[in-house]
Amino acid sequence: MLNVLVVSSIVKLLLVRAYRSTDFEVHRNWLAITYSLPISEWYYEKTSEWTLDYPPFFAWFERCLATFAPLADEKMLQVDNLNYASENTVLFQRLTVIVSELVLYWAILRYRRSFGSKYVHWVIAGSIFLHPGFLIYNGFLYGILLHSIVEMKKRRYLLSGFLFAALLNFKHIYLYMAPAYFVYLLKAYCFQPIPTPTENGHADRQAYANVSRFSLANFVKLGATVAAVFAISLGPFVYMGQIPQLLSRLFPFTRGLCHAYWAPNFWALYAGADRVLIIIGKRLGWSLNQDALGSMTRGFVGDTKFAVLPQVDAIHTLIITVIAQLIPLQLLWRKPTFNNFLTSLVLCGFASFLFGWHVHEKAILLILIPYSLMAANTKAHLRIFIILSASGIYSLFPLLFHSAETPIKTIFTLTWFLIVLPSLARTLHTPLRAVLHPLEYLYLVGLVVLQLYTDVLHTVIFGTGKLEFLPLMMISIYTALGVCYGWVRLMVGYLNGTI
Incomplete structure (x- = not known):
């Protein structure tokens, strides 16, 4: 795995001057x-529009990094x-x-040892560390997530719960996955199996699914562990009476x-459907919500209205x-x-990403990274992994929007796919061409056509500066x-039990 670390570091060092993300x-x-x-x-400062809106552990992480910043440039x-x-x-x-991504590197090393050295x-470990996202x-926070998953695999439930609680206090977006952690820890750790005697008098440990009893001691230990993490994180803000202000920053409804x-x-599909219905409605003389006619294509935050379809409130998404x-x-x-825990973890992240309120595009990594751990389980898993990775990674492309960045993101992503996908197919003893349905291949070809349109043809057809949001809307809807x-x-x- 050392070669993976070296390659990743070299690539990122070469790209130091090449591009800069919006963050x-x-x-x-x-x-x-x-x-x-x-x-x-900290949570009141608003000189910049980019106010501090991450939980306290991440704020302290920034403070630790800032300790060394004067060595580079104190003006920052x-x-x-x-x-x-x-x-x-x-x-x-x-x-x-x-440097911070060494946490992720350590996590994938532990993943290899825990899941076997096959x-x-x-391949999976390398694909995660070199992920185009x-x-x-x-990848620092995903390192903490993978550490927690590894501990769960080892049945070190308290340590897994501790790490996940810490992760929530670094970045609250991981609340998307919290229900899966809660259910699994409650059932696997707080309900202890009662071995069932067999005919020869030995205990059958496989029979605990229907025979278990609640362990109050384990429940208290788990609850105390999680509570301690939150107390350390939120305690100072409770003391200062700033919890309402903190929550208003973390959850800007x-x-x-x-x-x-x-x-x-x-909701991208919902909003896209509303745009289509506006065109139809204008021709048929429908009564439209005039305030909404431009709101969804101006790209403003907090300006989401629909002209034809019913309005959606935060409670509906919840x-x-x-x-x-x-x-x-x-x-x-x-x-x-x-x-089942790993699959439920992905599906909980999926549900929040698909139906949540004001979801950021980067949250797709909450699905792509943990799902990578299951990519080579079966041919069905690999099939889903290919479509998800192609659509999910491509959906991040607009975040690197300068023309000079196009070759970087395109070449790196294609190289990643050309190495990872055949390698995963080889482990399943199946040719890659046999994994996808013809219509799924057609969808992948559509991504190539879409890239050509958004980068070249849109400007040729409409000119510079016209319908600027249309390419973004097309990418969002298609992905x-x-x-x-x-x-x-x-x-x-x-x-159905087939995955």
């Missing part, structure tokens, strides 16, 4: 806030120095990403249903998400195996079809 200024500002201001002002730590991007500042942020696990987003660039989920999560969770409760398709196939296969 660069966000984290520069957070470095400045946590370094220059007392903790009592000035709160009012907006959009500051000196060469040393860029280099500092690049290097801290590479070729397939080497990590060209845009830091005043924002609209869709992010400025629509995440490839169900109800749909909970229902979609309860479906796999009931099976996990009845059959609390590690494989949403692939993501939703993957969810349906995984859900049906899981419930």
Whole structure:
């Protein structure tokens, strides 16, 4: 695995000057806030539009990084120095990403040892660490998630729960996965199996599914572990009476249903359908919501309205998400195996991504990374993995929007696919061409055509600066079809017992 680390580091070092993600200024500002201001002002500061909106553990992580920032350029730590991007500042942020991702590297090393040292696990581990999504987003927090999953595999339930609770206090988006953790830890750790005597007098440990008893001691230990993590994280803000302010930053429900660039989920399809119905409605003389005619294509946050279809409120998304999560969770409760936990974990993330309120496009990695662990389980898993990876990774392309970045993201992604997919197919003893249905291959070809249109043909047809949101809308809708398709196939296969 050392060669994977070396390749990843070299690629990222070569790209230091090549591109900059949209989160660069966000984290520069957070470095400045946590370094220059007392903790009592962290979640009130609003000089920049990129206010601190991550939980306290991540704020402290930024504070730790900021300790070393003056060695590079102290000006980056000035709160009012907006959009500051000196060469040393860029280099500092690049290097801290590479160093922090050693947590992910350590996690995949432990994954290989825990899941076996077979070729397939080497491929999966390498595919995760070199995932194209990590060209845009830091893999540090996914390292903590994988550490927690490894501990769950080893049946070290308390340590797994501890790590996941810590992860929630680094980034609350992982709440998407919390229901799967809750159900599995409750059933696997807090309900102890009662061995059933067999004819020869020995205990049959496989018969615990229907014979178990609740362990109050384990429940208390688990609850105390999780509570301790949250107490350490939130305690200072409880003392200062800032919990309402903290929660308002973490859960900004005043924002609209869709992010400025629509995440490839169900609501992208819903919004796209509304755009089509507007065109039909105008021709047929329908009564339309005039306030909504431009709201969904201006890309404004908090400006989500529909002209034809019913309006969607936060409570509606919550109800749909909970229902979609309860479906796999009931099976996990009845059959609390590690494989079912991993599948339910992915499906819980899926439900929140597809139906949640104001979902960010980067949340697709919450599905793609853990699902990678199951990619080579069966041909059906690999089939879903290909469609999900293609649509999910491509949905992130608009975040690197400069023309000079197109060769970088395209070449790296194609190289990743050309190495990973044949390797996974080989482990299943099946040719890659036999994995997908012809219509699924057609969908993949459509991604190539879409890339050609958004990069070249749109400007040729409409000119520069016209219908700028149309390419983004097309990418969101088309990739949403692939993501939703993957969810349906995984859900049906899981419930039928074929996956």
